Amino acid sequence: MPSFSDAFRKELLTLFRWRRDVRHFRADPVPPDLLLWLLDVASLAPSVGLSEPWRFVIVEDPIRREAVRANFSACNAEALACQDSGRAALYARLKLAGLDEAPCHLAVFAEPDPQQGHGLGRRTMPETAVYSALMAVHTLWLTARSVGLGLGWVSILDPAVIAAVLKVPNNWILVGYFCLGYPQEERDAPELESLGWECRRDVTVSIIRR
């Protein structure tokens, strides 16, 4: 029965503090076995009713990758056009995806109504299937960082387009599209903070008692 040491907890906090949403990648490839190991570790995540509804799509086809890139560009241009005039210039300077350089592209979907798990825990909150896939993403993210890899989450995409580009089953729900690779640099502060887009708040503003 494991108990964790102070030294481990200290490093775990370091991992949380240095985990980043990475958008600047080196070209070095991610060894295929390492990727499969990461997905195996990710599947240790909790899932509602033990349904394991995460679905991992390793995107290798250059034509599909280009279609994803094009969708990002289109969605990002629209998002820029919708910015307040006071923020548009800053928005335009942000690098919001590493789709060009990242050696590995991974789309994560959820099967919203899995047979596995026999529906347990999903009757009143069916969204817990998607939530389970999110737990797998976060597990993968932390594990990746622990081996020196960086993950970048691309949400500036049209989920329907991405599902069509990747030809996944109709009912799968896109949780996120991720870039994976070795980061150009390591940081303990979010780039959005360093570049003046937003800053973190004290957690006490997010706590209420009832």
Added chain:
Amino acid sequence: MPSFSDAFRKELLTLFRWRRDVRHFRADPVPPDLLLWLLDVASLAPSVGLSEPWRFVIVEDPIRREAVRANFSACNAEALACQDSGRAALYARLKLAGLDEAPCHLAVFAEPDPQQGHGLGRRTMPETAVYSALMAVHTLWLTARSVGLGLGWVSILDPAVIAAVLKVPNNWILVGYFCLGYPQEERDAPELESLGWECRRDVTVSIIRR
């Protein structure tokens, strides 16, 4: 710039393997400072546009707790009634929540349209606000386990009832209701597996290439 040791990675895997959805708690209280520290660590989670949309509700009022318990009982009775005849007896034997014994009740919500973050990353996938709150939940879960605490996720609840019982702002979205406390026992396998409800599969069944 931190790099992580093999020893740390090994313990991290142990943490993933021994993190459990706990339904059997000891009565020992969770020190209030420890709970606040856990929430502080949870807020190191990634969030879309650095919007930090997690909202933590520490549920202390015995009357509200009783209302949550009653809602669980009602929802669980309905879920039992909907089971196939072949599974109903097994379902009835499962203990699916530790609401009676857990010393600490925590509801986690997401603010779906936070000012913070200035909308970045949420234009085509607004659900990423909820997803960010899920990342905080998983961060809290792992951290709790690293200090010997157990977390149990209760999803057999009506989210609208819970939001009303807790008198939270109308637009907040319930992500989950959690029991926190010291577990009666530690396990490296899910209780749903040990009791024969479901078993885990090899991750390769959840991977496709495109």
